[in-house]
Amino acid sequence: MSQRIFIKFVSDPKVDPFKAIVGLACAARAVEDGHEVSVFFAASGVRLLEPSYVKQLDEDFGEGNMVTSFIESIGAGADLHCSFGSVGAVLGHKEGDGALIVPDDAIAWSGPPGVISLAVQSDVQLVY
Numbered sequence: 001m002s003q004r005i006f007i008k009f010v011s012d013p014k015v016d017p018f019k020a021i022v023g024l025a026c027a028a029r030a031v032e033d034g035h036e037v038s039v040f041f042a043a044s045g046v047r048l049l050e051p052s053y054v055k056q057l058d059e060d061f062g063e064g065n066m067v068t069s070f071i072e073s074i075g076a077g078a079d080l081h082c083s084f085g086s087v088g089a090v091l092g093h094k095e096g097d098g099a100l101i102v103p104d105d106a107i108a109w110s111g112p113p114g115v116i117s118l119a120v121q122s123d124v125q126l127v128y
Helices: 017-032 043-049 051-061 066-077 084-091 112-121
Strands: 004-009 036-041 079-083 107-110 124-127
Touching (some): 017 036, 017 043, 017 051, 036 066, 036 112, 079 084, 079 112
Parallel strands (some): 004 124
16 A cells, blocks of 8 residues: 655764665655655755765765665655755755756755645655
8 A cells, every 4th residue: 555655854964874875765665665755855964965975875885876776766756855945054055056966846945834744744754
């Protein structure tokens, strides 16, 4: 039975990269299993959208392009959401500048109202 799954990335992946990779793997698996997946990147979790950081994770974990493949799966099958404030504060980028690993037009830009809306509409919430 398909579920509505809301996955939020807020923890700094530089502090706990394993936690971030597990979260990405779970999100990718939920997409592959046919669930309705919404992913929100906020606070330091937006680092997972920075191409150079994702490349570094791929290199550090020596599994080819494992992290990149998780993000590609998520981008292809989940609804992506992101805090524009967090991207600016953490990464120094602005909405629409094309600096993230996924195209800006593939992301719904929001803040706390988007998080609350996604949470109350979901059947399951996971936070990494």
